[in-house]
Amino acid sequence: MSVPKIRLLAVTVILAASAFAFVVDLQDAPNIEALLPELQGQSPEEVRALIIRRLGPPTRDVGSGLQIEQWDVDGGVLTFHPLTGPTFEKNREVIHLISTDNPAALCLFGSYEMVTRPEGRYGMKYWLGDVSLSADRYTYTDSRNFLEHRDKQGNNFFMLHPNGMVQVKYSSGVTPETRLEDLRDGSLVAIVTNRTSMFLAFEGKEMQFQMEKDWENYWN
Numbered sequence: 001m002s003v004p005k006i007r008l009l010a011v012t013v014i015l016a017a018s019a020f021a022f023v024v025d026l027q028d029a030p031n032i033e034a035l036l037p038e039l040q041g042q043s044p045e046e047v048r049a050l051i052i053r054r055l056g057p058p059t060r061d062v063g064s065g066l067q068i069e070q071w072d073v074d075g076g077v078l079t080f081h082p083l084t085g086p087t088f089e090k091n092r093e094v095i096h097l098i099s100t101d102n103p104a105a106l107c108l109f110g111s112y113e114m115v116t117r118p119e120g121r122y123g124m125k126y127w128l129g130d131v132s133l134s135a136d137r138y139t140y141t142d143s144r145n146f147l148e149h150r151d152k153q154g155n156n157f158f159m160l161h162p163n164g165m166v167q168v169k170y171s172s173g174v175t176p177e178t179r180l181e182d183l184r185d186g187s188l189v190a191i192v193t194n195r196t197s198m199f200l201a202f203e204g205k206e207m208q209f210q211m212e213k214d215w216e217n218y219w220n
Helices: 018-025 030-039 044-055 104-108
Strands: 005-010 069-073 076-081 085-090 093-096 110-116 127-133 137-142 163-170 191-194 199-202 209-214
Touching: 030 044, 044 069, 044 076, 044 085
Parallel strands: 005 163
Antiparallel strands: 069 076, 076 085, 085 093, 110 127, 110 209, 127 137, 137 163, 191 199, 199 209
16 A cells, blocks of 8 residues: 655745835834834843833733733734734734744644634634644644534545655745745645745645644744
8 A cells, every 4th residue: 555645835926025015014004113123033021011112001902811912003903912923904914013034844844733614604613633744754643522523524635544755845936944924925735825824724625624834933
């Protein structure tokens, strides 16, 4: 019996560097643009203290079990998340305010969480398990939960083949050292990058599950 193999195609089109994007996107947010240089290279505690010093107490706390503070400023919303860093949202565009460094190879390997596609009126997702990827192997570990929500998982590749080989082929112009910050959201094919939410995901038209993994670096 041959060993199952998945091929990972790392993302495609390279855009301008993030620092340039910050300047362009924040031209109509003078308070945020002035704050931006001072945030770089600071710890989470220092970033929060600096924001409060400049903008005053937060407008609200939207966290549940975790303190996530927000400020209404420059016609948008500045959010301080202690784990994923500060962001500014205006006109449905989210900008990460900490300049980070996430090479493709650093983020590509590791543990991906697998869930069902959204179900029902409220779009519920159910945890199926985790897929761990290394440079040459993968392993699927079943959660053994939510068995009643698996009726559409009959062709789930990882459930059918829980162990196998991995072959990585980077797209033209992309290397293991390419920064994910410099790639377009939704760039193609098997592994897709999302610069706005800072995660990697498997995508496919016939997939009945979703599988995502966060980038590694949120604060550097």
